[in-house]
Amino acid sequence: MTTRMKIYRDLYKDSVSLMQLSAGFAQRDGVERASIVMATETNLRQLEDAGFDPVDGATPNDLIVALIADDTVIDDLFEQADSALKARPAANGGDGPQPLPPSSFEMAIEGQPDANMAVVSVPGPFAAAEAIKALRLGLNVMLFSDNVPPAQELEVKKLARERGLLVMGPDCGTAIINGVPLGFANVVNRGKIGIVAASGTGLQEVSCRISNAGAGISQAIGTGGHDLAAEIGGLSMLTGIEMLIADPQTEVIVLVSKPPSAEVAKGILGAACAGGKPVVVHFLGADAAELKGHNVIVAESLAEAGEKAVAVLRGDAPEPLCLDDLPQAAMRAAERLVPQAQYLRGVFCGGTFCAESQLFALRAGLKVHSNVPVRGAEALNDIWISEGHSIVDLGDDDFTRGRAHPMIDPTLRDERIVSDGTDPLTGVIQFDVVLGYGASMEPIEGLLEALRRVKEARSAPPVFVAHVCGTDLDPQSRHEITAQLQAEGVIAATSNAQASVWASAIAVQCQTAMASA
Amino acid sequence: MHFAVSIGYLAQPALPGWSVHSSFDNAVNLCRAGDRQMLALVSERYPDGPSAVRIAAPVGWGRCFQRGQTIALRNGVLCAEGVRDAAIGMRGARIWSRPDLPCGRVIEDAGCRLESLTGLLGQQQAWLMTSAEAEMPDNTDALSALVGMGQGLTPAGDDFLVGYLCLGRVFAAMGDRPRVELNRLAGSLRRRLCRTGDISEHHLRLALDGHFNSALCDLRSAMFQPAANYGSIRLAASDLAAIGASSGRDTLAGVAAAFRRFAAFTVHAYAGVS
Numbered sequence A: 001m002t003t004r005m006k007i008y009r010d011l012y013k014d015s016v017s018l019m020q021l022s023a024g025f026a027q028r029d030g031v032e033r034a035s036i037v038m039a040t041e042t043n044l045r046q047l048e049d050a051g052f053d054p055v056d057g058a059t060p061n062d063l064i065v066a067l068i069a070d071d072t073v074i075d076d077l078f079e080q081a082d083s084a085l086k087a088r089p090a091a092n093g094g095d096g097p098q099p100l101p102p103s104s105f106e107m108a109i110e111g112q113p114d115a116n117m118a119v120v121s122v123p124g125p126f127a128a129a130e131a132i133k134a135l136r137l138g139l140n141v142m143l144f145s146d147n148v149p150p151a152q153e154l155e156v157k158k159l160a161r162e163r164g165l166l167v168m169g170p171d172c173g174t175a176i177i178n179g180v181p182l183g184f185a186n187v188v189n190r191g192k193i194g195i196v197a198a199s200g201t202g203l204q205e206v207s208c209r210i211s212n213a214g215a216g217i218s219q220a221i222g223t224g225g226h227d228l229a230a231e232i233g234g235l236s237m238l239t240g241i242e243m244l245i246a247d248p249q250t251e252v253i254v255l256v257s258k259p260p261s262a263e264v265a266k267g268i269l270g271a272a273c274a275g276g277k278p279v280v281v282h283f284l285g286a287d288a289a290e291l292k293g294h295n296v297i298v299a300e301s302l303a304e305a306g307e308k309a310v311a312v313l314r315g316d317a318p319e320p321l322c323l324d325d326l327p328q329a330a331m332r333a334a335e336r337l338v339p340q341a342q343y344l345r346g347v348f349c350g351g352t353f354c355a356e357s358q359l360f361a362l363r364a365g366l367k368v369h370s371n372v373p374v375r376g377a378e379a380l381n382d383i384w385i386s387e388g389h390s391i392v393d394l395g396d397d398d399f400t401r402g403r404a405h406p407m408i409d410p411t412l413r414d415e416r417i418v419s420d421g422t423d424p425l426t427g428v429i430q431f432d433v434v435l436g437y438g439a440s441m442e443p444i445e446g447l448l449e450a451l452r453r454v455k456e457a458r459s460a461p462p463v464f465v466a467h468v469c470g471t472d473l474d475p476q477s478r479h480e481i482t483a484q485l486q487a488e489g490v491i492a493a494t495s496n497a498q499a500s501v502w503a504s505a506i507a508v509q510c511q512t513a514m515a516s517a
Numbered sequence B: 001m002h003f004a005v006s007i008g009y010l011a012q013p014a015l016p017g018w019s020v021h022s023s024f025d026n027a028v029n030l031c032r033a034g035d036r037q038m039l040a041l042v043s044e045r046y047p048d049g050p051s052a053v054r055i056a057a058p059v060g061w062g063r064c065f066q067r068g069q070t071i072a073l074r075n076g077v078l079c080a081e082g083v084r085d086a087a088i089g090m091r092g093a094r095i096w097s098r099p100d101l102p103c104g105r106v107i108e109d110a111g112c113r114l115e116s117l118t119g120l121l122g123q124q125q126a127w128l129m130t131s132a133e134a135e136m137p138d139n140t141d142a143l144s145a146l147v148g149m150g151q152g153l154t155p156a157g158d159d160f161l162v163g164y165l166c167l168g169r170v171f172a173a174m175g176d177r178p179r180v181e182l183n184r185l186a187g188s189l190r191r192r193l194c195r196t197g198d199i200s201e202h203h204l205r206l207a208l209d210g211h212f213n214s215a216l217c218d219l220r221s222a223m224f225q226p227a228a229n230y231g232s233i234r235l236a237a238s239d240l241a242a243i244g245a246s247s248g249r250d251t252l253a254g255v256a257a258a259f260r261r262f263a264a265f266t267v268h269a270y271a272g273v274s
Helices: A017-024 A039-047 A070-088 A105-111 A124-136 A150-161 A201-212 A236-245 A260-276 A302-313 A328-335 A351-363 A411-421 A447-458 A480-488 A498-514 B111-120 B124-133 B140-144 B154-171 B174-194 B199-210 B214-223 B231-242 B248-264
Strands: A002-008 A031-040 A064-067 A117-120 A138-141 A174-177 A180-183 A189-198 A215-224 A252-257 A279-283 A343-348 A369-372 A389-394 A428-433 A462-468 A492-493 B002-008 B018-023 B027-032 B038-043 B052-056 B070-074 B076-078 B082-091 B094-096
Touching: A002 A070, A017 A064, A017 A070, A031 A039, A031 A070, A039 A064, A064 A070, A117 A124, A124 A138, A124 A150, A124 B231, A150 A236, A150 B231, A174 A201, A180 B174, A189 A201, A189 A236, A189 A302, A189 B140, A201 A215, A201 A252, A201 A302, A201 A351, A201 A428, A201 A462, A215 A236, A236 A252, A236 A260, A252 A260, A260 A279, A279 A302, A279 B154, A302 A498, A328 A492, A328 A498, A343 A351, A343 A411, A343 A498, A351 A369, A351 A389, A351 A498, A351 B111, A411 A447, A411 B199, A428 A447, A428 A498, A447 A480, A447 B082, A462 A480, A462 A498, A480 A492, A492 A498, B027 B199, B038 B199, B070 B174, B111 B231, B111 B248, B124 B140, B124 B154, B124 B248, B140 B174, B154 B174, B154 B199, B154 B214, B174 B199, B214 B231, B214 B248, B231 B248
Parallel strands: A117 A138, A189 A215, A189 A252, A252 A279, A343 A389, A343 A428, A369 A389, A428 A462, A462 A492, B002 B082, B002 B094, B038 B052
Antiparallel strands: A002 A064, A031 A064, A174 A180, A174 A215, B002 B052, B018 B027, B018 B070, B027 B038, B070 B076, B076 B082
């Protein structure tokens, strides 16, 4: 090892450059110590303590490079220090010191001055502060973080409105901006339909449906599930709508959300219709009659929203979603069930799919329990144990605290399918498989094993009904996954609405059989 | 030509004799040989400063300036000698005034307010804070030893001391003991100013005279709001922490250290501070 220092007289370099150099040198093989500091008395004394020779004649305005390194590399390192300190900092690359990763939005913008969006994913209590910083720098924001207090959400969104910027979130996990999927999003065709959704898997279902029908997405904007609450007033959805109206690539607009309050709905629908572009609306669980006063096309399911948007784009009349009858295979499987096997068990990774399935089950006359009950459903006494017809969202915070979301790690879903499937009272199990970026690359590896375990445990296993949300362009093959599920006897539907109608129909059929037994 | 958006209350660009001391991508320091005054020209995304002029200009504008160039204000335009791209229009810029020193007051949730800062600090800042707690009850020597210490154009120790002095001034107005301790520290620091670089010395000297940038003042104000608003504290803290490579966080550590130290013995009603 050789110990050596070099002094650069009256040289001023910004701290980022100095730390880039230090960090880059320290990571090199053969380097024991690398210090690049201003030659202050205190720093020089510390260098002496570290084994460097005393320095005479240096002033605090000088820069000092001090290295303890192998003989074989030290000359090379000083040459690199020379070129880095005497020239403007070079772009990243080569064997020399590497730049520090940006630790602030300012640093990131310096590296990418054209960037106009920041993704914020920090613990909830700090998220609003980061979002406000990004907005002040003129950046749109995707706020992935959850647990942001409503007052802070409102503050962030008001600031964004003042500055003409978009905030997607808090708790926004899905968006497709300029063709780039952000968070949990699918690979879809680019096209002329723009979506604004306060629902992650709702956005995925609609965008996949559109893409699978041969049309495409201009922009898919998430707002976070709380945006249309009365206290927030749908500020992000309003901005999203205005952006889609102004976007020349967008010809049809689709809005997806849980039902907002009447006042918020009025503002949202008024803004959407003002743009003169056709607007398809699906507010889950909303009374369709209430929406018909507005000049919008009302859809009664996620899939129908996608279908109607495509029809309008093509100049066709928007028709209700065509739902197929229960397949013969499902009817035969249901007929084999023992009489007490009468309950529907829904096991979902996607929260919106869970809500939509509950709505269809309620419409079929079933008494539904859930960990996230929609209006008309009841709360489960214990979210870990199904009772009666139970439809659970395993992506809810109560299930994901301290573990990955089931779209990332489906173990929780697979375990729930085993526990529900081996319950002799279960007649039908409905579940979802969500594909795309961010989701598990092996989404059914454990699921197939779970299905086999259930079938082994029951002489007449429950009917399995599933929907695979995705496209054939996704990193996981939708076509192959669907085929593998079908090979295990799963009845595969082309939409969550279709799967829900089938699952509810089987449960009703089982109940009827039980009553007549 | 670029344009100034704000001018600090101590900045005097109209004085003769300015020359470029040092230049960076987004900041240029000017100095006057006669009285060693300094004036900073910075991008508008930096906070206001007492001796700073904030400028609306694209990234990299500071490259137009070279060390030693003469700078002069003529007809409302600050010009570097012989460099057309380095002209800065000063007319219409607002004057950034010195914010009031917040009133010191009994804060019962001091621990929570402190926690709003410490989540943003790293290992280096934790070490700096430890050195401030040394040698209770008098930490003058330990703090003075931080002058010129550490990495960065403005060494980490100097940044820390600026934050410490900023918060310390509020407590100094509240009681004798903090005032005595702060005065002793200020005297010691003034004697050691020559031990650090020109730029850092300038900032430390301003801090000793009670002048701080807007990010620090905003945080100080948020820390002493009568009703707790931890969101505002975190926002102000993260604004400060975002300055430079680690300067902002080092300064924030100084704020936290002063708050912890003085809150502990200024008012007994300060609960939750250990």
